[in-house]
Amino acid sequence: MKSLLAGVLPWLLAAAPAFASDGDRWEIPVAVKKLDNGLTVVVSEDRSSPVVGVSVVYGIGMRLEPRNRTGFAHLFEHLMFEGSENAPEGTFDRVITGGGGRNNGSTRPDFTNYIEVAPSSALEPILWLEADRMRMLDFNPATLKNQQDVVKEEIRVNVQNQPYGGFMWLDIGFQAFEKWENNHDGYGSFEDLEAATLDDVRAFHRDYYGPNNAVLGLAGDISPEEGFALAEKYFGGIPARPVPPAPDFSEGLNTQEKRLVQADKLAQVPAVAIAWKMPGRGSPDQPAMSVLGALLANGDASRLYQGLVKGRELALTVDGLYGLTSEWEYNGPTLFTVFALYKPDSDGHAIVRAVDEEIARIVAEGVDDATLARTKTALLADWYNGMEPFISRADTLAKLQLLWGDAGVANRIPGWIEAVTSEDVQRAARTYLVASNRTVIDRVPEAQLAARRVDAPQAE
Amino acid sequence: MKTTMTLVLLAACAVAAPAIASGPAELPRDLPPYAADKPLPVPQIERRTLDNGLEVWVVPRDGVPRVDYVLAVRNAGHGADPADAPGFAGLLAGMLTEGTARRDSREIAEAAQSYGGSVGASASNDGVLVYADALAVHAGPMLGLLAEIVRGPVFPDDEVVLAKANALQSLKAMQAQPSFRASRELLAATYGDHPYARTQFTEESIAAVTPEGLRKAHALRFRPDRALLVVTGRVEPEEAFRLARSAFGEWKAQGPTLAPAPAAPREATPARVLVQRGGSVQATLRLGRPAIAATDEDYVPAILTGTILGGGFSSRVNQNLREDKGYTYGASAGFSTSRMGGRVQAGADVRNEVTGAALEEFFSEFRRLAEEPVPEQELLDNKRYVAGGYLISNQLQRSVASTLASNWLVGLPADFLSGYVPRIQQVDAEQIRDIARKYFDPKDLSIIVVGDAAAIEDQLGAYGEFRKVE
Numbered sequence: 001m002k003s004l005l006a007g008v009l010p011w012l013l014a015a016a017p018a019f020a021s022d023g024d025r026w027e028i029p030v031a032v033k034k035l036d037n038g039l040t041v042v043v044s045e046d047r048s049s050p051v052v053g054v055s056v057v058y059g060i061g062m063r064l065e066p067r068n069r070t071g072f073a074h075l076f077e078h079l080m081f082e083g084s085e086n087a088p089e090g091t092f093d094r095v096i097t098g099g100g101g102r103n104n105g106s107t108r109p110d111f112t113n114y115i116e117v118a119p120s121s122a123l124e125p126i127l128w129l130e131a132d133r134m135r136m137l138d139f140n141p142a143t144l145k146n147q148q149d150v151v152k153e154e155i156r157v158n159v160q161n162q163p164y165g166g167f168m169w170l171d172i173g174f175q176a177f178e179k180w181e182n183n184h185d186g187y188g189s190f191e192d193l194e195a196a197t198l199d200d201v202r203a204f205h206r207d208y209y210g211p212n213n214a215v216l217g218l219a220g221d222i223s224p225e226e227g228f229a230l231a232e233k234y235f236g237g238i239p240a241r242p243v244p245p246a247p248d249f250s251e252g253l254n255t256q257e258k259r260l261v262q263a264d265k266l267a268q269v270p271a272v273a274i275a276w277k278m279p280g281r282g283s284p285d286q287p288a289m290s291v292l293g294a295l296l297a298n299g300d301a302s303r304l305y306q307g308l309v310k311g312r313e314l315a316l317t318v319d320g321l322y323g324l325t326s327e328w329e330y331n332g333p334t335l336f337t338v339f340a341l342y343k344p345d346s347d348g349h350a351i352v353r354a355v356d357e358e359i360a361r362i363v364a365e366g367v368d369d370a371t372l373a374r375t376k377t378a379l380l381a382d383w384y385n386g387m388e389p390f391i392s393r394a395d396t397l398a399k400l401q402l403l404w405g406d407a408g409v410a411n412r413i414p415g416w417i418e419a420v421t422s423e424d425v426q427r428a429a430r431t432y433l434v435a436s437n438r439t440v441i442d443r444v445p446e447a448q449l450a451a452r453r454v455d456a457p458q459a460e
Numbered sequence: 461m462k463t464t465m466t467l468v469l470l471a472a473c474a475v476a477a478p479a480i481a482s483g484p485a486e487l488p489r490d491l492p493p494y495a496a497d498k499p500l501p502v503p504q505i506e507r508r509t510l511d512n513g514l515e516v517w518v519v520p521r522d523g524v525p526r527v528d529y530v531l532a533v534r535n536a537g538h539g540a541d542p543a544d545a546p547g548f549a550g551l552l553a554g555m556l557t558e559g560t561a562r563r564d565s566r567e568i569a570e571a572a573q574s575y576g577g578s579v580g581a582s583a584s585n586d587g588v589l590v591y592a593d594a595l596a597v598h599a600g601p602m603l604g605l606l607a608e609i610v611r612g613p614v615f616p617d618d619e620v621v622l623a624k625a626n627a628l629q630s631l632k633a634m635q636a637q638p639s640f641r642a643s644r645e646l647l648a649a650t651y652g653d654h655p656y657a658r659t660q661f662t663e664e665s666i667a668a669v670t671p672e673g674l675r676k677a678h679a680l681r682f683r684p685d686r687a688l689l690v691v692t693g694r695v696e697p698e699e700a701f702r703l704a705r706s707a708f709g710e711w712k713a714q715g716p717t718l719a720p721a722p723a724a725p726r727e728a729t730p731a732r733v734l735v736q737r738g739g740s741v742q743a744t745l746r747l748g749r750p751a752i753a754a755t756d757e758d759y760v761p762a763i764l765t766g767t768i769l770g771g772g773f774s775s776r777v778n779q780n781l782r783e784d785k786g787y788t789y790g791a792s793a794g795f796s797t798s799r800m801g802g803r804v805q806a807g808a809d810v811r812n813e814v815t816g817a818a819l820e821e822f823f824s825e826f827r828r829l830a831e832e833p834v835p836e837q838e839l840l841d842n843k844r845y846v847a848g849g850y851l852i853s854n855q856l857q858r859s860v861a862s863t864l865a866s867n868w869l870v871g872l873p874a875d876f877l878s879g880y881v882p883r884i885q886q887v888d889a890e891q892i893r894d895i896a897r898k899y900f901d902p903k904d905l906s907i908i909v910v911g912d913a914a915a916i917e918d919q920l921g922a923y924g925e926f927r928k929v930e
Contacts, residue, residue: 024576024595026525048523049855050498086488090783095487097774098841099494100848119851124492132488149786153742157789157809161742163636220855265739268632299578300557300569309626310566316626316633341633343625374574381526381576381595388524389856 024377025414026384030397030407031224035232038212038240042397042407043227044219046390052123053390054116055217056130057398060208061110062186063249063332066200071188074107075151075196076204080114081105082143084132089143092133095125102391107186108324110331111402117391120221124230131234134214137205139198148193155187163267167443168339169324172273175258176439181249182333186324210241217398217407220390251333253277253432259440261348263449269316270444272348274355275337276437278322279428281330281403287416288424289432290327293320293336295367295375295425296358298382303358304338312354316341328413329396331403335439336432347452348442362429366422379417500850502878503860506697513685514708517864517874518700519692521857526577527599527693528858529606531590532865534688536681537583538659539721539800544668547661549583551627551669552677556581556590556609558619565619568609575602579609585656585798586721587869588681593858596694600703607707610682615674627666634660638744638809638910641735645929646746649731649906650803654724683713690865692857724801725750731906734926736913743815743911746807747793747822751899754797754870758895760880761887765895766794768842769829770806776825777806785821787814793822795899799870804899812911816919819907826905829896833889847881 031043065072083089096103101118116126159165170185177183216235218227254277279285297304297320308315323334342351367375387393387410401407444452506518541548557580558565572579576595579602581588590610594602634640644660651657689708691700728750752758770777770793781791793806806826810818834842853859860877867876907923909916920926 024525024597046523048521049501049851051851051855086490090779091488093774094841095491097772097845097848100844100851102772102848102852117852119497119848121495121497122848123495125494128491146783146786150782150789153787153809153811154789156742156811161638161740161809163633266636268636269629299573301566301573306566306569310622313622313625316629341629343629370574374570377576377595378573384524384526388526 024380026387028387028393028410030410031227032401032407033224033228035211035236037236037238038210039231039235039238040215040401041228041231042215042217042401043222043224044393044397045223046220046393049390050120050221051117051390052120052218052220052222053392053394054118054123054126054130055113055391055395055398056134057111057113057215057217057395057402058209059110059213059243059402060112061108062184063109063181064208064246067180068192069188069196069200070184070192071151071186072192072196072200072204073112074186074188075147075193076201077105077107077112078147078151079137079143079201080133082147083138083140084136085138086132087129088138089140092129095129096122099125101126108329109182109186109334111399113395113399115391115395117389123222127230127234130216131238134209134211134235135238137201139201141198144196144198144201148196151188151193152190159187161266163264164271164443165264167262167441168271168273168337169321171262172275172335172337172439172441173323175260175441176254176275176277176335177333178251179249181247182251206241207244210243211235211238212240213243215398215401217394217401219394219397249332251277253437254439255436257435257438257440259442261442261444261449263446264443265446267443267445269341270344270347270442270448271339271341272351272443273337273339273441274352275335275439276432276434278327278330278334278336279432285428285431286327287420288428289336290379291372291375291417291420292362292425292428292433293322293327294379295362295371296320297338298375298378301374303362304355307358308340308351308354314342314346314351314354316343328409329399329403344448348440352440356435359429359433363426366426372422372425376417376420380414383413383417500847500878500881501854503854505864505874507874508701510684510705510709512709512711512713514704514711515688516701516704517688517690518695518697519690519857519860519864520695520697521693523857525596525694526593526857527596527602527691527695528861529592529603530690530861530865531606531610532688532690532869533588533590533682534586534686534869535718535720536588538585539655539798540681540718541655541658543653543655543658544665546658546665548665548669548677549588550659550661551623551666552674552681553581553583553588553590555615555620555623555674556613558623559614559616560608560612561614562608564616568605571605572602575605577602579605584866584869585659586800589862589865589869591862599693599695603703603707607711611708611711613678615671615678617671620669620671620674624666624669627661628663631661631663631666638737638740638742641737642744642746642807642908642910645731645733645735645908646748646805646906649733649908650728650748650750651724651801652728654801655721656724656798656801679715680718683717684708684711685713688865688868690861692861721800724753724798726801727904728906730904731908732924732926733906733908733929734913734917734920735908735910735929737910738912740910740912740915741812742809743812743909743916744807744809745815745818745822746805746908747905748803748805749899749904749906751795751802751804752797753799753801754867754872755799756802758898759797760883761891761895762795762899763880764842764846764884764887765829765892766804767846768834768838768892769793769825769896769900772845776829777808777822780821780825781808781810781818785814785817787811787818787821791822797870812915815909815911815916816922819923823902826896826900826902830893830900834892836889839889839892843885843887846884850881
């Protein structure tokens with residue numbers, strides 16, 4: 001309702017390529033406090049609903065798992081739900097769901113997050129449970145075995161038994177990166193998963209799950225004062241624990257293109273993933289890459305949808321991905337990946353050529369004002385939409401605090417997007433979306449690949 | 461792809477309690493209790509009906525700077541698809557954004573993007589839902605765009621040709637997924653000849669689509685006198701009604717209309733189907749039977765029964781098959797309801813070696829629920845879980861809009877949304893047991909398995925003769 005007056009502004013300003021009137025802007029309240037034990041707490045108050053979102057984000061992900069234990073960070077995430085000495089297996093989920101809440105967890109290269117959303121009446125028990133599993137787990141051989149089995153089923157259902165096997169986010173990274181931290185399989189080999197021991201579990205919890213390696217995010221029916229006091233009450237007594245120094249896993253851009261063809265036993269329709277290494281987190285090029293990625297692959301108005309699905313009629317779908325996260329949530333080497341299902345009478349080379357033509361057009365001509373403005377408008381709207389659910393708001397703020405050292409970035413991203421110019425987009429395209437920095441996997445149904453090899457033995 | 465590495469799928473609706481043991485373990489001594497519940501917020505719905513019959517409901521909100529629209533058109537979905545045109549309503553809905561007299565598909569996409577939102581449509585059993593959202597400052601133009609695609613899609617020849625070609629390839633891609641194959645067989649086993657069985661395309665039904673057929677279907681199915689527009693977000697009701705009149709006031713119902721779909725069956729002969737998928741490392745299990753419409757008197761206790769049995773992470777089948785046995789990444793069970801009928805479905809994807817054992821665990825959970833009353837604490841936890849789901853959804857304005865529109869499509873009144881939580885709280889253990897007996901009796905359930913026959917067939921013998929499908 002605050003927008004009614006502001007609604008006239010876009011017409012008054014129609015001459016400028018501006019997109020963000022005051023009515024479009026949405027400032028998210030952000031309050032941050034660090035406890036003495038190093039736990040950082042972020043609170044965003046919103047009393048519109050008697051619900052609260054909670055996120056505990058730890059600064060440990062797949063990059064830093066032990067070398068002979070691929071998939072361990074993710075297996076460990078599962079074990080975080082399997083009970084502690086104080087709260088036996090089953091308690092965690094029962095208390096949250098019995099309080100009306102939902103919970104989830106996920107493992108990514110740079111963090112592992114544990115999220116809940118619940119009626120605010122369940123907040124204190126939830127914080128108690130989160131603090132309890134930060135302090136100590138029930139290191140139990142039965143639950144370890146059970147979750148080793150569950151994780152193997154997860155890998156079967158998401159990778160081994162699925163057409164494409166997640167190659168656009170798994171295999172593409174195995175190929176694109178140089179260092180083990182960045183290019184190993186974060187889902188893990190069955191051999192490594194089965195080899196995990198309770199000593200591994202204890203050590204990982206001790207080293208990476210202390211309060212000083214975590215951020216607590218709270219959003220919704222709670223004030224900063226209440227949030228900070230509850231954090232102190234439940235987490236304040238957990239001592240800080242030393243975190244092992246991380247190796248240098250940074251990588252520059254690639255200097256030589258990598259291309260390969262994979263046969264897919266289950267797929268019926270071919271697909272291709274084209275990935276380029278991104279600028280580092282905090283680089284001045286990051287907002288430009290965000291706008292460039294959206295210009296190319298965000299929705300039906302994007303250049304690649306209009307150019308490849310429509311236009312050249314080569315592809316069925318075109319999607320843009322940013323590694324396993326988003327263009328703002330990483331702290332090490334990551335990728336911008338274009339993933340397309342394409343028609344059987346085409347091939348990966350034709351898709352790459354078409355994508356190259358669209359990129360070349362941007363490099364040569366830049367982006368006209370109207371297109372740039374609506375691309376940025378859509379990005380801004382997407383950013384706000386992601387902040388609407390309290391669970392996502394708590395989680396995004398906690399992740400930004402962990403990765404950027406400042407949850408307030410949430411309110412600066414809209415301005416960064418707005419400031420991107422056509423020249424910035426051109427520079428990002430010239431710098432990052434080049435062949436030498438590119439990795440391509442053409443994933444072809446087995447039978448079609450066999451036919452293609454007969455037709456064209458020179459295929460790469 | 462966003463669900464990679466996630467532990468618990470939030471999507472489903474449901475539950476609580478370590479259902480494996482006879483009763484819940486003691487809670488930790490220091491665990492603080494839940495605080496007192498706050499009153500349930502009730503969405504304030506302002507309602508008007510335009511002269512042409514279009515209903516308009518407005519729910520003002522003051523959160524994210526966005527306005528959401530959902531236009532529901534009753535009897536325009538799969539229930540209206542002829543027997544030789546399975547999946548047709550999905551293509552009809554998808555084609556709405558592919559061109560009008562004023563704008564081609566690209567101009568529609570670019571306009572939506574410039575409003576900071578999107579516009580699109582999808583088909584369900586009972587209707588078509590057309591969605592649009594925009595930054596609040598663009599509320600008026602976005603509603604104009606929504607009305608334009610609803611009232612005047614032209615189904616351009618070249619777009620229809622392209623959409624058919626892409627639908628055919630998409631069908632191939634989906635058929636590679638075991639869940640899609642299982643779903644087709646389960647729907648057929650559940651609904652037989654009823655149109656609710658025909659929600660998936662076939663190669664033949666795609667080939668038969670023509671621009672003329674789409675235009676005729678649009679004229680028959682899209683009418684203001686059986687449509688509802690729901691508006692939520694940063695907009696005053698009077699302003700929303702004014703925008704709705706301006707966008708839809710001139711829309712007129714014309715020509716003959718369609719009869720509603722017949723009632724769906726309440727019973728079916730249980731089927732046994734094994735869909736052969738060579739090299740599959742898992743068996744995809746799906747169990748089901750016909751059940752009830754959303755307006756059935758059993759619906760409210762059925763929601764709670766589904767929640768307890770298989771609605772979420774703490775539900776009985778997930779606790780058993782995943783947390784106790786480690787057979788699967790996730791197991792679920794519950795009701796799916798439409799206007800003219802409904803069904804139950806249960807399922808999990810399990811490793812080949814435990815195919816038979818997993819089926820047995822499903823059946824044993826169904827029998828347990830039919831025989832033993834649900835313990836008081838488990839019942840209470842599940843009621844709170846349902847209430848929490850209401851609160852969580854109610855925080856999201858788009859969710860409020862689409863739930864109101866979906867409820868209306870299946871014949872539920874506007875106040876069902878805010879009224880079902882108090883009704884859930886009245887359900888007792890005896891009603892749960894009755895629902896389990898009526899709808900989860902193992903002898904009435906069809907079993908569909910998608911997997912590698914050579915690896916799993918010998919485990920299926922105890923469940924009857926399976927018809928093999930390639």
